[in-house]
Amino acid sequence: MxxxxxxxxxxxxxxxxxxxxxxxxxxxxxxxxxxxxxxxxxxxMSSDRKPGVASPEELRDFVKAAGDKLLVVDARNADASAEPGDQKSLAVAPLPGDGVRPKAVNLIWDRETNSMPMPDVDKDTYVITHCGGGGRGQKAKDFLIEKGFTNVLNGAGPKETDCWAEFGEL
Structure with missing residues (x-):
């Protein structure tokens, strides 16, 4: 005020x-x-991050509060065909799977339907959404909150190196 x-x-x-x-x-x-x-x-505009993207400090606190009850939702398209801008972020950061990023799942944000597959976890699970830079991560966050998830944070993506350092290995 x-x-x-x-x-x-x-x-x-x-x-x-x-x-x-x-x-x-x-x-x-x-x-x-x-x-x-x-x-x-x-x-x-206290930072150059997209609106809704958490700060590294917020991510750190969120991960600490989550403990073992954490899921990272990667909203990127696996082959970057639908989102050519993902090529750069995919080169920097791997998609989850094959033992890489064990607390993460790839649930692609569909721009045509404005939806994504629902994660198979309790709705009080702590969820970090992300994509290449934060836009689809924010849409995924809003979608999950609308579906009843109570602990959701947008962690941006590999382009936000300070944020990625906080959750990129999860």
Whole structure:
């Protein structure tokens, strides 16, 4: 609430001097809007991660809270045909299977149906969703929450190296 108030205070000079000359109004308006833009950018874009992607600290805490009750859902397409952008992330990070990433399953997010296969686990299982960079991971997270899962976090993907370091071996 204090941050919102400070944004409004930054607009106060515009209101105060709005009856002054047009040149004064323009100068104050430009300065105030630049302040608002800087403050709102800092407020809403504290990192370059996609919206909804957990921070490394959030991932660390989530994994610790999960203990043995953790599942990692990889929403990437296994051959990158449907999502050509996955080629880079698949080169960096393996899909689950054959003993690789034992707590992970590959449940592909289907953009056409906006759905994915349901994991065969209890709905209170701690689930980290991810994809190449966070978009499909967020959709998978939202889908699972809509289906009744209570502990779901979007871990982005291999492009988010700081996040991937927290869960990539699970």
């Amino acid at each position: 204090n941050k919102l108030f400070s944004l409004l205070v930054a607009l106060l000079p515009i209101l105060t001097y709005s009856l002054s000359s047009p040149a004064m109004f323009n100068r104050i308006a430009r300065s105030s809007f630049q302040q608002v833009n800087r403050r709102s950018t800092a407020l809403f």
